[in-house]
Each structure stands twice: as structure tokens, then as C-alpha cells.
Amino acid sequence: MKTRIALYGALREADARGYLELDVPPSSSIAELRELLAAHLREHAPQVNAGLVRISAFASAEEILHNHREVPEGVELAVLPPVSGG
């Protein structure tokens, strides 16, 4: 299934549209999505530090989704690099 992932902070530089779309096998976990995103960045956005994905969180508009969670179907996700508000 196609999953759209909104980009924030330093990861915005991976795609000028502000999001990516990845083909994610059904029932994938967030940990698996993390690997897919890192591989996508290495191939399509080498200017971005793919290592940043290791320390980024995934989230829906409602909550952070940790590694063991399943990628929800039909929901736009966001990848959140380390935060620096205030």
C-alpha cells in the first residue's frame, strides 16, 4: 500500500513537496517503515543524512507510533526528527 509521509525539520530537505510516498507491504511495523525510509533516502536524497531516520519518531496527527506498532492503513504519517522548540 502507498503510504504518505510528511517531512519536518531537517528531513524536509529530502523532498521539496514536503512529503514522500512509500510502497509499504501490508501489516508492516513502524520499525520496517523506518528501514524503508532510510533506504529510500539513501537512493533518492543522498544530500540528507539518512542516519537521522534512526533517531526520528513516526507519528499520526494524534500520537507517536513506536517501532512495534503496525503502519496504519490509509493514514498520512509524519516523520519527526529530534525536536528543538522554544
Place this chain on the structure above:
Amino acid sequence: MDDLHLAVVERAEAALDVAAALDFVSDPRFGGIAVFVGKVRDFNVGRHVVGISYDLFVPLALRTFQAIGERARAEVGAPLKLYIAHAKGDLGLGDLAVVVAAGTPHRAEAFRACRLAIEAVKHEAPIWKQEHYVDGDSAWSEGCSLCEASAEETHDTAGHGGHGHAH
């Protein structure tokens, strides 16, 4: 809830408003108000800063502010009004980046709630800072990871205020 005011304010539309924050947390029950104001400063990690752009994942930021407000209420165990507003977009030197205000019956609870809220906003809310320097270069600030391993580490050691880095 009407005792929490939670906002993300686009800089192009308005500046953050400290007077509005004080007004919101004022109440006949409250003898103590604490306010924290975060502003854009001109120097960071050895570089001259001329501005900051803030990027936010707004829906989750507002939910995080809500959770912070509920935690502050549980923590202080006293009547509380709390105001949290963060700027979004392109800010210049001296612009207000964040305003947190807490009103409570006594000063100790007001300081505690205000401190808890600003620390949590900095460490937990999905907000990113890009600094712009006098030489034309820009860089995203290093920050606090929200992912699992790091979150567990933070909760083990935090005790709030015990966070081991400088921002």
C-alpha cells in the same frame, strides 16, 4: 478546557502577546502568576544568528500542549490556568518564540507549572528550529529525539530539570 489556552501562531499573521497570556491566566482565585518568554537571540554555539524559522507539525503539537497542560494540572494539585503559545514561520531577532504563563493560588505552584510546561514544550512537542546566520548559511538545530530508545532514557533520568543537555 477553558483553563488551558493552547496556540500555534503564524508569525506572518501575528506576534505572540504576553499581555494576552497574563490576562488569560488572571483569576480572582490566583495570587501567583509565573511567565516564561522565549525570544530569538543573536548568538548560538559560536555563530551570529540573524533569524530563526520554526517548523511545526501543528495538530500533534496542539495535542502535546494539551497533554502537557493535563500533566501540569495533575502535578501542581491546585487550581491552575495555563497558557502555551508557540510561534511558527520566520522570526527576526527579538521576536517572541514561545510564551508560557501559569496562574495559581500561590507562587510555588505557578513557578512549578510554568517550568514543567516550558521544559516539556522544548523536549516533547513536534517543533523544529532552523537558525539563519549572518554569513547567509542556515542550519537545523540538533534536538531531543522523540523515538523510543531516547524517550525511555529521558524518562529514566529526567525527574524534570535533570535533562543532560544545554538547550
